[in-house]
Amino acid sequence: xxxxxxxxxxxxxxxxxxxxxxxxxxxxxxxxxxxxxxxxxxxxxxxxxxxxxxxxxxxxxxxxxxxxxxxxxxxxxxxxxxxxxxxxxxxxxxxxxxxxxxxxxxxxxxxxxxxxxxxxxxxxxxxxxxxxxxxxxxxxxxxxxxxxxx
Numbered sequence: 324x325x326x327x328x329x330x331x332x333x334x335x336x337x338x339x340x341x342x343x344x345x346x347x348x349x350x351x352x353x354x355x356x357x358x359x360x361x362x363x364x365x366x367x368x369x370x371x372x373x374x375x376x377x378x379x380x381x382x383x384x385x386x387x388x389x390x391x392x393x394x395x396x397x398x399x400x401x402x403x404x405x406x407x408x409x410x411x412x413x414x415x416x417x418x419x420x421x422x423x424x425x426x427x428x429x430x431x432x433x434x435x436x437x438x439x440x441x442x443x444x445x446x447x448x449x450x451x452x453x454x455x456x457x458x459x460x461x462x463x464x465x466x467x468x469x470x471x472x473x
Contacts, residue, residue: 324397327422330370331392334430338384345379347437349386352376355444359411365400369415373423375431375439389430393423405454412453413446420444 336342354374362368371393377386397415399407424441431439 324395324418325366327393327395327419329392329422329426330394331390332426332430333390334387334434335385335389336387336434336436338386339434342379342384342386343435345382345384348380349377349437350380351439352378353441357412357416359415362396365398367397367399367411367415368394369397369411369419370394371416371419371423373427373441375427375441377436377439387431387434387436389427391423391426391430393419393426395419408454409450413450416444417446420446 352375354372356372358370358372360368360370373389373391373393375387375389377388378384379386395415395418397410399410402410420443427441428439
């Protein structure tokens with residue numbers, strides 16, 4: 324780890340203050356993604372994007388939208404392609420997640436909304452799922468190529 328930092332942050336509560344006059348039955352939308360950029364020899368920036376949108380079930384009003392881009396620069400060398408992909412899409416985001424989770428929690432708290440503690444994310448399982456999808460797509464493409472040859 325060379326550095327961990329906040330790359331971008333946004334918190335919007337478009338329906339304050341009247342949202343607090345409604346019954347608090349939140350519906351939570353959560354999205355998570357990563358971006359990776361090589362920034363130098365053996366240096367990679369990994370950005371963990373977290374977006375949380377909370378609406379009220381009864382009215383559909385947006386309570387808040389919180390978006391965080393937690394980033395880090397990592398020195399990584401000597402890994403094969405699959406190991407490198409695992410490191411960049413699983414291990415690095417796993418190191419960034421506690422920082423992003425704390426930032427989301429802090430922003431929601433400062434908006435005076437009830438506490439929001441994001442559950443841990445199993446980045447290893449997400450990586451395996453991604454690799455399985457890639458293999459299935461590759462097998463599908465290979466099958467289509469073979470069919471067109473006949």
